[in-house]
């Protein structure tokens with residue numbers, strides 16, 4: 001091997017093979033510099049449609065467009081070199097038909113160079129997932145709490161509190177697996193159900209708000225860095241960058257007002 005061998009990204013089969021192995025480390029990223037940091041430590045970078053809420057100030061993910069996902073997908077691909085980059089298909093870009101999904105997933109893949117797409121839904125999206133995977137587009141599934149269904153679900157509600165709903169969630173997981181998805185995000189479900197789902201499929205599950213009974217974990221990067229204000233209870237803040245940024249901005253404002261900035265080191269003579 002040459003000293004300058006290109007660094008290959010993690011591949012879809014490598015991620016698919018991580019069932020029951022050391023947990024898959026996944027995080028979201030929306031920009032090139034954040035992607036570069038995540039790339040050092042995670043195997044999977046998700047360009048989540050949460051970008052609409054976290055970066056663009058939208059009230060939900062419903063208003064996110066394909067163009068937004070492609071723009072952020074391109075930035076994340078430029079910033080990373082090792083992780084597999086997965087791009088969320090936004091609301092309205094895939095639900096109508098397998099053909100619509102292929103057309104738009106094809107645009108995402110071709111215009112960003114990402115490794116896979118993710119779409120929300122279980123049984124009801126199985127035909128679409130099969131249509132994409134049979135035509136060369138790797139798909140990550142997403143079941144449980146599916147944020148794009150916030151208006152029909154009545155908000156962001158933890159799923160599986162009623163054990164009578166478990167069979168439907170497990171059927172969703174199996175349908176996604178049978179349709180050819182290489183991994184499955186399980187969001188916002190109680191521990192017992194997460195455990196059952198993970199045991200019901202041969203593809204790795206990646207949990208968010210779904211306990212550690214999954215084959216990997218994902219969080220919204222800005223949430224775990226302490227950059228997004230109020231966060232759901234399933235988030236652990238591994239950093240407090242919001243406070244640090246706010247303090248830095250306050251110091252800058254004070255330094256401008258008392259003329260201590262710019263000082264000697266920042267002045268051209």
Ligand SMILES: Nc1nc(=O)c2c([nH]1)NC[C@@H]1CN(c3ccc(C(=O)N[C@@H](CCC(=O)O)C(=O)O)cc3)CN21
Nearest residue numbers: 050053054061147156157158188220223228232233234
């Ligand atoms: N910044 C951010 N982080 C996320 O994790 C995230 C987004 N945005 N946007 C898209 C979805 C929406 N998500 C959310 C948002 C809120 C809750 C929430 O407030 N959950 C309640 C649980 C209530 C219940 O148990 O039913 C909580 O108190 O944690 C959960 C998931 C997860 N995703």
Ligand SMILES: CC(C)C(=O)C(=O)O
Nearest residue numbers: 028048049050185208
């Ligand atoms: C939280 C993850 C799974 C997601 O779909 C997103 O960030 O949009």
Ligand SMILES: [Mg+2]
Nearest residue numbers: 048049050088
């Ligand atoms: Mg999403």
